[in-house]
Amino acid sequence: MRKLMVLPLLALFFLGVALPCRAQVTYSAEGGGKRPFTVGAGVSNFSDDWGVLNPRQTGMSVWVDWRFPHTPRVLNGLGVEFEGRTLQWGTPSYLPGHRMDTALGGPIYQFRRYKRIRPFGKYLLGIGSIDFPIPGSNYNHDTRVVFEPGVGADLRVWNSISVRGTYDYQFWHQIFGLNDLNPNGFTIGAVYDFGLR
Numbered sequence: 001m002r003k004l005m006v007l008p009l010l011a012l013f014f015l016g017v018a019l020p021c022r023a024q025v026t027y028s029a030e031g032g033g034k035r036p037f038t039v040g041a042g043v044s045n046f047s048d049d050w051g052v053l054n055p056r057q058t059g060m061s062v063w064v065d066w067r068f069p070h071t072p073r074v075l076n077g078l079g080v081e082f083e084g085r086t087l088q089w090g091t092p093s094y095l096p097g098h099r100m101d102t103a104l105g106g107p108i109y110q111f112r113r114y115k116r117i118r119p120f121g122k123y124l125l126g127i128g129s130i131d132f133p134i135p136g137s138n139y140n141h142d143t144r145v146v147f148e149p150g151v152g153a154d155l156r157v158w159n160s161i162s163v164r165g166t167y168d169y170q171f172w173h174q175i176f177g178l179n180d181l182n183p184n185g186f187t188i189g190a191v192y193d194f195g196l197r
Helices: 002-021
Strands: 037-047 056-067 078-089 099-110 117-131 141-158 161-169 171-176 179-181 184-193
Touching (some): 037 078, 141 184
Antiparallel strands (some): 056 078, 099 117, 141 171, 171 179
């Protein structure tokens, strides 16, 4: 299972590394000063996928997307995303101190904009940290490698500002026994694109 998730990630990584190595097509004087990255922040609501009632928690997400410049037209939306998220609000009373944090990065592909909507897909990899209450036990914190595929879209509302909606599905491998933990949920936030004028 882990190999199946790593192979697409590695293929996109090596493709992304090789693309900037091609010859420059646009003269630097014609570049227009545009920066190929976006920054954003939003509110996330996730199902934790554990506990008696499978609780949901709310938290904050921040991200930075950087698109590879000077790529062939078909790969024009390829880039990398770095994302940080903390889920710690709305914790049920029977799970005091429960918290999930992730720091992830990986490839993102933003499809061609259709009117004001630009859909995207991503596959991130990184570290996850989880705090959980177990009465009478010293085992109440763990960290894991986390895989996170996700899909979403940016809706341009004004100049370089967009609203972003994302659905993410995470894989925390074998954290409580042999089963994977699969938190998943939605993020709604605002994006500023430095490449739009």
